[in-house]
Amino acid sequence: MGVEDFPWVGGRPSLDLCNTAAGGPDLIDDETALSAWLTAAGCAKAAQPPGDADVARIRRLRDDLRAGFITRDPGAMAEILDGWLRATSGHLSVDRETLQPAFRADPSTFGCVITPILLDALTIVRDGMDRVRVCAADDCSMLFLDCSRNGSRRWCSMDRCGSRAKANAYYERKRAERGPGR
Numbered sequence: 001m002g003v004e005d006f007p008w009v010g011g012r013p014s015l016d017l018c019n020t021a022a023g024g025p026d027l028i029d030d031e032t033a034l035s036a037w038l039t040a041a042g043c044a045k046a047a048q049p050p051g052d053a054d055v056a057r058i059r060r061l062r063d064d065l066r067a068g069f070i071t072r073d074p075g076a077m078a079e080i081l082d083g084w085l086r087a088t089s090g091h092l093s094v095d096r097e098t099l100q101p102a103f104r105a106d107p108s109t110f111g112c113v114i115t116p117i118l119l120d121a122l123t124i125v126r127d128g129m130d131r132v133r134v135c136a137a138d139d140c141s142m143l144f145l146d147c148s149r150n151g152s153r154r155w156c157s158m159d160r161c162g163s164r165a166k167a168n169a170y171y172e173r174k175r176a177e178r179g180p181g182r
Contacts, residue, residue, distance in 0.1 A: 006037055009156040011145040013041050014121035015132065018066040019156075021059070023141040028062070031055055043113045054110050061114070065121055069143055072129045081122050088115055137161035 006027055010016040020027040020037060028034050034050045050058075061084065068077040085103070088111035095102045103119060105112030124132065124145065131146045135156040142156035155161040 006040055007142060007156075007160075009142050009144055009160060011147060012120055012124060013117050014065060014124060015069070015143045015145060016041065017058075017062050017117055018069060019142045020062060022066075022143065023139065026059070028055065028059060034058055038113050041117070043116060044107060046110045046113045047108045048110060050110055058114065066143065069121075069124075069129060069132045070134065072132070074125050074129070077121065077125045077129075081118050081125075084111065084114070084118050087111055090115070135161050 006016070007019045007022070008016055010019055017037075028037055031050050031052065031054070034055050038050075039045075061080070064080045065077070068080060088105050089109055090103055090105035090112065093102055093104050094100070103115055105115040131151060133144055133146050133153065135142045135144065136154040137156075140156060140161050142160075144153070144156045146153040
């Protein structure tokens with residue numbers, strides 16, 4: 001599996017993780033798929049490759065994050081993220097370029113590789129989840145961050161769902177103009 005095998009429409013890594021099970025087959029169905037997704041997402045490699053238990057934990061995390069983003073419940077999101085971060089050994093440091101605090105996970109644990117995804121989700125929660133959307137296409141449930149100026153983005157991507165929706169709407173308008181039976 002490579003980067004092209006996963007949907008990258010969320011605009012943020014935590015949303016892209018949520019989209020690995022959005023309305024289709026689960027794309028993180030084994031250790032190989034999890035490793036491929038983590039590599040494609042730019043996460044560091046753990047000292048040990050993920051096992052079955054890690055796959056199950058990540059899938060549970062993904063499902064919990066997805067539910068939290070959809071319900072826009074910051075308290076639930078804080079509980080999920082805090083639980084994961086508590087279980088990950090590491091230390092707090094300062095990023096020298098941005099002077100922002102950064103959590104440096106211990107690379108000897110599997111929890112370290114998912115830490116950037118957790119911190120990304122925390123940033124979305126802290127900045128406000130009001131711009132997290134579910135695609136408006138009837139047959140798509142991808143999450144994405146609406147970064148449009150007026151907050152009116154409706155589809156996960158124009159290529160994936162938007163063009164098809166606009167074409168269908170055009171077809172329906174033209175059919176209505178022609179009248180019934182034509």
